[in-house]
Amino acid sequence: MGDWMTVTDPGLSSENKTLSQHTSETKMSPSSLYSQQVLCSSIPLSKNVHSFFSAFCTEDNIEQSISYLDQELTTFGFPSLYEESKGKETKRELNIIAVLNCMNELLVLQRKNLLAQENVETQNLKLGSDMDHLQSCYSKLKEQLETSRREMIGLQERDRQLQCKNRNLHQLLKNEKDEVQKLQNIIASRATQYNHDMKRKEREYNKLKERLHQLVMNKKDKKIAMDILNYVGRADGKRGSWRTGKTEARNEDEMYKILLNDYEYRQKQILMENAELKKVLQQMKKEMISLLSPQKKKPRERVDDSTGTVISDVEEDAGELSRESIWDLSCETVREQLTNSIRKQWRILKSHVEKLDNQVSKVHLEGFNDEDVISRQDHEQETEKLELEIQQCKEMIKTQQQLLQQQLATACDDDTTSLLRDCYLLEEKERLKEEWSLFKEQKKNFERERRSFTEAAIRLGLERKAFEEERASWLKQQFLNMTTFDHQNSENVKLFSAFSGIQSMY
């Protein structure tokens, strides 16, 4: 948004209005035209006045322009410029009064619009200045915010530091309090001990006082004496001797002799220990030298400065060894030499071991495909596998041991009889199995036989029944043949009933 330049030239007031009027009609966007008009200077406006005048209405198109104007005005809500038409197709006459009224209206409108424009422009200006003001305020506030944020961070930092310090001081205070408590406890225990001792002493003192009192009061004094049957000889059989200056001197001598003996003994022990330790050190040194010396035979590319020093050291140490054996280990210089040479050898050994470590790691990095060298991963895998196997084997052994122990625990006193019993049981079991199978077979057989028997019984029953029926019929026939009718009837009936009974029995 740029600054709106309002050009309000009072001299152009009426011309502007008419010009704007025209321009509002020719162009369809009055607002943009207004802006254009505002941006343009006044001088070109005056140049355009005439062109605009002649552009719209000429002597030729009066009627058209009037009708056009009438149309426009009516669309804007103004009354028509024509007179009221009497007839439909008669030519309309221009209503001058309407035209003047319309012109007046338009002028009024124009004035109003200009006023409005001025207002809007002032408002615009005001808004612009407000905006500036707000922007400046905003930037100031932003700066303030930044500074206050920084301040806050600084204060937070200080707060944290102070809290830290506070915590430390608390800790110190706690420590001091603990120490004070401890000291108080110590003081308390010392106090009780003192009191206890004091009381004891006081009790003894009282007893002493009582005894003294007793002794003072007591007239009879119990004799302090020894009553012995006969004096015993001394343990070593010698006679007792008087205490003289000589005996004192003798005692002193003996005492010093004892002390000296003890010191000599201890010194001997320490010397022996020293000798042993020196031997051990020398052995260590020899072994270290022997470990390091084979390097001389290695290929030339591996020879470093250290091996060179090793060789020289070996020669030196060989000389030293001979020297040491000559002096026999009691000289201070020899002792120092020994420890120095040991230290040197140790350093060389250490560097050698470090070198080997580096070489190994280098080999690993370069992917050295020597057949003798197994890659570390494979090696580790193998070791892991082996470890797993070992663990499994151990677990197996453990479980087996447990089972064995359980068995042993549940076993009774006589292991042999239990074992034997087991043997018997096995035999019995086998026997039982055989018998069982036999029994099953027999059972099957029995079942079969029983079935056949039942069938036979059924058949037998049926046969019997048939036989009985035959018999009954035969007997009936017999009786019928033998006896009279009456007799037969009654007897028949009886017999019949008897036979039927017999029949029914079967």
Place this chain on the structure above:
Amino acid sequence: MNFSEVFKLSGLLCKFSPDGKYLASCVQYRLVVRDVNTLQIVQLYTCLDQIQHIEWSADSLFILCAMYKRGLVQVWSLEQPEWHCKIDEGSAGLVASCWSPDGRHILNTTEFHLRITVWSLCTKSVSYIKYPKACLQGTTFTRDGRYMALAERRDCKDYVSIFVCSDWQLLRHFDTDTQDLTGIEWAPNGCVLAVWDTCLEYKILLYSLDGRLLSAYSAYEWSLGIKSVAWSPSSQFLAVGSYDGKVRILNHVTWKMITEFEHPAAINNPKIVVYKEAEKSPQLGLGCLSFPPPRAGAGPLPTSESKYEIASVPVSLQTLKPVTDRANPKIGVGMLAFSPDSYFLATRNDNVPNAVWVWDIQKLRLFAVLEQLSPVRAFQWDPQQPRLAICTGGSRVYLWSPAGCLSVQVPGEGDFAVLSLCWHLSGDSMALLSKDHFCLCFLETEAAVGTACRQLSGHT
């Protein structure tokens, strides 16, 4: 293991003779001397009053019986039963009595520690030593019996006097830089004297035979200090047990601490073997349930057996919270003993009273811990080999050796509460003392005991 029958005893007074042939025991006012192998009564002596202390002379020929209430000491001879000797301290009173190393002098400490009277059995001479100190261990003799060190106190200062025992001549007399001396002890080699201060001040001083101060050692200030001290039999180490529950070992070359042993209540190292005593559940048949049920707190059931179980690490031991406002609190290392070959050190921390710690001196670390069911009353090493006998006041005696440990019930009707024990000098037998009785326990040879250990504890 065989147990002899039970004999009467009073006052826990039962001592083997130094030559190992006889055993002297007291029953009220009678002194009974028995043969060690057959336990037949060899001699029987009657004293004038109840005996409070007996002691064999170093050559095993004489026994002294001290009766403190009457102020009397009676000496009896084994060779000549009709020989008698009576020493009457009269109005001076008697507090302690002991032999001199030559077996011919008796040192009596009169009441209130006024003086020490040296009575001679050979001559009529009597010597007096003034201002002896009234402390726990005021007199100490060297192992070879040549010298005696005596703690004295004059004008509120402590002194030590060294006497030559053969003629009681004063060899050296020097003051010690202690507040209140509590004990002195010669090293087994007789050349160094350890002098330590009261428990309020941790200080132990080492003097040479000729009275020079060799070294002073103090571990810490202000807290309660030394509770117990023990020399190793080889004189190489001096173990100092203190109230802070630690044992500090000083070496004989520099007299500086080489290590300190802690006694924590929780043991985490899996290399340490922890033996826990456990009651074996008594095998009851049907209908054999004890009725009425045993009273709670009646002590361990007299007839129950116990065995050792190996507890798996980590183990936590029973501790006792000491009463803080009493003097001589039950904390700290109160009992210390070296094995005869100096390889092991047995200790007891008083606030873990049921446990005995055994330390390996060669490696300077904890070797084994034994936790009993009741507080440990006493333990003593076998004089010949590294074998430790422990008693807790119950009717069992416990044996530990590097091969294993063993809990043995003392047979007999009723309960025999073993309050104390003492080994015979050959290590073949042991006397177990209770309040009213004692019995002898004969141990088999080493091999047998070893197998017995393995069987009973189930541990190799």
